Amino acid sequence: MIFSSELIKGTLKTMVLKLLADNKKMYGYEITQKVKEITGDRIQITEGALYPTLHALEADGLVITELEYIGKRVRKHYKLTPTGKSKTKEKVNELLAFMDTMKIILDIKLQTA
Amino acid sequence: MIFSSELIKGTLKTMVLKLLADNKKMYGYEITQKVKEITGDRIQITEGALYPTLHALEADGLVITELEYIGKRVRKHYKLTPTGKSKTKEKVNELLAFMDTMKIILDIKLQTA
DNA sequence: CTACAATACATAAGAAACTAATGTATGTTT
């Protein structure tokens, strides 16, 4: 089962930041594969969503880039800046807290009729 | 702390369906207040987001409406249809599973360097 | 040895879903 894309909305930036925090340095294609791998193919990040997000993170000063050449093929590595690291902690904590709050709504029976 | 609105994206429909499942019958304004109440003001659903969502649920046959008059003021109550009830279970289960998957990404240390 | 799949970047048109603002109206509190 693949998660409906609407669920991924709003969590993509946080996911990418957290992956960069855990892996120090990643390139775009690697991020798509890693997410597929660790979610058992249930979350698939499309390139059309990922690249604009990475560019936005760079424009915001949360990541810096570094080019690597594998033969003639280029890889653009992304790495968190200090600002990016603290922003990552913020965003991760917020998402975890949000999910706890959502669970209150999803789990409880408010009234029984 | 109020959750950034981007996090609410994609979960609104599921929240509304679940609230209707637990409360049998609710009107729009009541939904906004209930969500504020049970989340300690951390999730605030705006009317501009809620009403179009309710109308979409009705157009999709997941809810039916019923008008109530309190003096001259009108309340539009929403109630799940049988289709709406089974859709609610699906969406709630999917969101819970999604959150478990997200926790894998947010909690684990993939590599240490 | 060539066609297809995979790797790797990127953009762009359109859609979806929201925000923020505005509008209308009634009821309640200070």
Next chain:
DNA sequence: AAACATACATTAGTTTCTTATGTATTGTAG
């Protein structure tokens, strides 16, 4: 009487995604 709360609704604009397309290199299967 003014302000706030209740209760519906719409709309212009923005953000963020999907789907498709484009370019190019490298690996693999027939």
